[in-house]
Ligand code: LRH
Ligand code: MN
């Protein structure tokens with residue numbers, strides 16, 4: 001039997017990167033609801049991320065999206081983050097808002113547009129040098145809506161070339177992280193639709209190019225934990241964008257609808273060595289909070305990841321291996337489920353307290369008055385979208 005005390009030391013190094021865009025007004029294909037207290041500046045987004053870290057001890061980094069988080073002085077932004085007790089994490093590029101990119105960016109048939117998309121990534125790399133960020137994450141909206149609209153094959157060739165030119169500007173410590181998504185905004189074909197395509201591209205680039213697995217980017221009923229296992233086998237699982245999906249890319253709170261899937265994913269991460277501190281697997285959230293309050297939404301999210309990590313660590317791997325080896329189908333399944341059904345909330349609360357953190361961060365945040373303070377203070381100026 002594996003007990004909570006056995007696994008507690010492994011919880012200490014857990015770090016989950018939060019996205020700056022979770023704190024802006026965002027989300028859904030319909031109305032974006034504004035909410036009081038929403039940041040008016042990039043600095044205020046970072047302050048909110050730092051608040052999540054203060055209450056949970058789980059979120060020491062905040063990811064930025066360019067141009068949503070464009071500022072004049074990124075070195076100053078880095079210092080601002082450090083003063084708040086957090087660091088700048090992944091830099092996410094964006095070639096999905098500009099009219100020029102209607103028919104694609106890094107895959108575009110027009111060399112001028114493709115060059116513009118490449119240059120945007122070079123600008124992101126400059127931001128990385130200024131902020132100390134180690135990861136450039138690329139998600140492409142590129143694709144087509146109608147059969148025959150575009151030459152899918154030559155788009156792959158152009159993509160490979162664009163990625164190579166971007167990758168060439170990174171130093172050995174920095175990584176190119178390629179994110180796939182099955183569909184949307186393109187509905188007929190997408191240029192990086194799946195992990196296989198992403199893997200082929202990063203393998204062609206070399207060591208410091210890896211894949212990002214966004215949990216919302218698959219077809220229904222895809223076995224995501226299998227993909228985790230496979231990418232870890234190949235040494236190419238670079239990061240997660242965690243969120244919860246019911247229908248498509250819903251960007252809801254991770255683990256909210258299907259905590260069992262999160263548990264299965266985390267078990268496979270641990271099984272494959274992806275939870276080791278030096279594994280190079282970055283745990284990131286990619287979520288939007290459209291109807292719920294944003295800071296507590298993020299606190300809930302990092303706690304969900306922590307709870308399911310604790311449960312996944314509790315799987316008695318020895319007993320599991322024995323049952324598997326003996327061909328004991330239901331015995332193995334039961335060993336697996338025993339860990340999933342273990343309620344770790346009480347143990348986690350005590351463990352947090354022993355480390356000087358609030359036992360129950362959600363309650364502590366609600367009682368702190370912080371939400372009321374930012375709602376009263378952040379008047380005037382324009383609240384940020386995304
Ligand atoms: C695309 C995506 C990608 C973007 C983010 C805002 O759907 O998951 O990671 O950068 O959303
Ligand atoms: Mn994502």
Ligand code: MN
Nearest residue numbers: 214216249286
């Ligand atoms: Mn997404």
